[in-house]
Amino acid sequence: MERTLVIIKPGALQRGLAGEVISRFEKKGLKMVACKMYRMTKEKCAEHYAHLLQRPFYPWLERAMMAAPVILTCWEGKDAVEVVRAMTGATNGRKAVPGTIRGDYSMSGQENIIHTSDSLENAAIELKRFFNEEDYFPYDTPLVDFLYAPDEKE
């Protein structure tokens, strides 16, 4: 099973959407295996958004990511990276398709509710960036046979 990172951004926490976001991934059938509140630092933000450091909007993005705590979550499931990314929607909330999280809750290219890993490789890097081994709480779910066919459980 794959693991992927979802960061519930400060804007979502302020707007009372944290539960909604978590609920969507739960209802999809993904399993939350780590969850913690975190105050973003300048250093971690620069590392996480290194590909955007030179962009003119980076100072606004940094301020937004530090405006309130974030909630770091790790979700596990078959093809979890791709599934979560599809549920996230396009970066700009105005362009994101309705039915996606950004499409339903965001009007902005910056204030777009969540960060989600965009590849399996980046998911591994990002999870290491924010979680330690002891942050994970793996557990068996009795629902596994109702979520997956026999050949989908790996």
Ligand code: IDP
């Ligand atoms: P993603 O979050 O969909 O993967 P990235 O291009 O990796 O999109 O950008 C990271 C974050 O930077 C976005 O989620 C958004 O908050 C912010 N961002 C990206 N492009 C813009 C922009 O053009 N204006 C303002 N903020 C942006």
Ligand code: MG
């Ligand atoms: Mg990205």
